Amino acid sequence: MALHEILALIKPYCYVADSHRVSIMLTDLAHLQCPYCWESIEVVVDCSVDEQEYTEDCSVCCRPIIISVFAQDGELQTVEARSEDD
Template sequence: MDETTYVCDCCGEEIVITIDISAGRDQDYVEDCPVCCNPMHISLHLDDEGNPDADCRAEQDRF
């Protein structure tokens, strides 16, 4: 499985996430940071070559 990383807006830790390619090229979901447990909104896009681009921000900052 492919992986990418993001830096948590709340605790500043670099987090590795596994990419589920079967979920499609554009993915949008909420996942708790495994370090500080704050919910993170993750928007993931896979380009034509399958390279990931992840935009992650704290769920409470989304609105």
């Protein structure tokens, strides 16, 4: 089963549990282009936070991509990817 098929089954909620609580995160699947190898990749983003930035390795070339996510009211607005050198 492909990643997008799995996410379609659990979207829009992903349950995260620890020893003290269970929380719900709004997630979405985003497609972006690696700034190093230029391949199109899929990443899962948390839409419960309006603005966030984090680093995730490319699933093709394994180089670090800085990903900026912008959401509003739990809906994904934009996703930007850039290299560490930008």
